[in-house]
Amino acid sequence: MNYSSYLQLERLLSAQTLESERLNTPAHDEMLFIIIHQTYELWFKQVLFELDAVQTALAEDELDDREIADVARALERVLLIFKTLIGQVDILETMTPLDFLEFRDMLTPASGFQSVQFRLLESRLGLTRAERLSYDGRDYDSRLTEEDRARVREAEAAPSLLDQIQAWLERTPFVAMGDYDFRTAYESALDEALAADASIIETHPHMSEEERKTQLEGLKRSTQLLRALFDADRFEELRADGEWRMSREALQAALFIMLYRDEPAAQTPFRLLSQLMDLDEAMSVWRHRHALMAMRMIGRRVGTGGSSGHEYLSRAAERHRVFTDLFSLVTFLLPGSKRPPLPESIKTAMAYRYAGAAE
Ligand code: HEM
Known part of the structure; x- marks a missing residue:
């Protein structure tokens, strides 16, 4: 075993071929441009590898807290990779537009748009073909090679992380257990909270009439979105319009987990949901950057x-x-003081018990 042979450095470090050199007009910054892209692709590979493990675990019909914690740990790694990817933009920006123009036209029609690993990542997380922006009136994968297109289509046909998280949330116990039904308890607490929100807008001393009207309309729309969570027909209409993606059962469970995140059995699921939000946010930041x-x-x-x-x-x-x-669910969280208390039976079911602790 040797450092170079183990890492196959000979292959890795001879994979930077400057197009500008080949054309006898060497452009210094092309090396950075290539290395940055290759580094991104290596990290994408690692992210896909982590997703393999996450998705294999989530494909099971039953997951215990340890397995959920493993999933959360893998997603944390993915998140940190994305944060690094955002940071790497700084390095590329040391190249000025003039430096880039020296070799940019030589790259046409190649583009990051053809990164198959990035497309796999998007699809595996849950971005669907229908949700994508149309590009030049053609399918987004039309510029990929046939082989890459087949890989993307295969990923699209398999359950995405979003599908799997939905199935996992739908299985959440506690949301309706024995006499307890979270939906009923939550809806009445929510009525009070929404009335309080409306009253703040109606009586706010520093709001113009126009602003007040806009805010009240916004509140009305949010209320309709939320009410639909408890009304099957209305929900399906909104879901068809793309307002919600997950099922009603999954969303109710997510709301339950967010509200009662301090209960021991909700802590790891809450961590997982937070990480999914962090990851979505980090990918968005990368896209904006x-x-x-x-x-x-x-x-x-x-x-x-x-x-x-x-x-x-x-x-x-x-x-x-x-x-x-x-x-969107965050809009409907209630302050801790307004949160409907959980019945003792549910609190007990959600508590940890340590064998032998009484001795
Ligand atoms: C000088 C630096 C860069 C410029 C000017 C640039 C520009 C662009 C542009 C204009 C597009 C839209 C497609 C097109 O018309 O080509 C694009 C897409 C893309 N680029 Fe870059 N890019 C740069 C660096 C990078 C780097 C370092 C990566 C890392 C992998 C990257 C990854 C991507 C990806 C994944 C897409 C597809 C995005 C999507 O469709 O949402 N780009 N880039």
């Missing part, structure tokens, strides 16, 4: 892949999100 970097490097020019460049990227950053339901 990449869009800004593209603007800085190429201004309003079209991308080498032929898109509208910055405009396409910032629209994708807004739209290509996966765990938006969890963010």
Whole structure:
């Protein structure tokens, strides 16, 4: 065993071929450009590898707390990788637009748009073909090689992380157990909270009439979204309009976990939900950061892949999100003091018990 042979450094370090050198017009910054992209692709590979483990665990019909903790740990790693990927943009930005222009046109029509690992990642998290921005009126994968397209389609056909999280949430006990029904307890507490929110808007001394009207309309819309969580027909209409992605049962369970996150049995699930939100947020930050970097490097020019460049990227950053339901649910959280208390039977069911502790 030897350091270089183990890491196959000979292959790795001879995989940087500068197009500008090949064309006899060497551009110094092309090396950085290649190495940054290769580093991203290596990290994408690691993220997909972690997702393999996460998705294999979540494919089981039953998961105990230890397995959920493993999933949460793997997602934490993925999150930290994404934070590193955001940080790496700083390094690339030491290249000025003038330096980039020295070799940029040589790359056409190649583009990050053809990164199959990035597409796999998006699909495996749960971004569907229907939710994607249309690109030049063609399928987003039309620019991939046939082999890559087959990989993307296979990933699209398999259950995504979003599907698996939904199935896991749907199995949450405690939401309706014995005489207890979270939905009934929560709806009446919510009525009070919404009335309080409306009253704050109606009596706010520093709000113009126009602003008040807008805020009340916003509150009405949020209320309808929430009420639908407890009304099967209305919910399906909103889901068909793309307002919600997960099922009603899954969303109710997520809300329950968020509200009662301090109960021992809800702590690890809450950690997992928080990590999914962190990850969604980190991917969005990366997309926005990449869009800004593209603007800085190429201004309003079209991308080498032929898109509208910055405009396409910032629209994708807004739209290509996966765990938006969890963010929407936050609108409906109640302050701890207004949270309907759990009956003793549920509190006991959610507590940890230590064998032998009484001796
Ligand atoms: C000088 C630096 C960069 C510029 C100017 C740039 C520009 C662009 C543009 C304009 C697009 C839209 C597609 C197109 O028309 O080509 C794009 C897509 C993309 N780029 Fe970059 N990029 C840069 C660096 C990077 C790096 C370092 C990565 C890391 C892997 C990357 C990954 C991607 C990905 C994954 C897409 C597809 C995004 C989507 O469809 O949502 N780019 N890039």
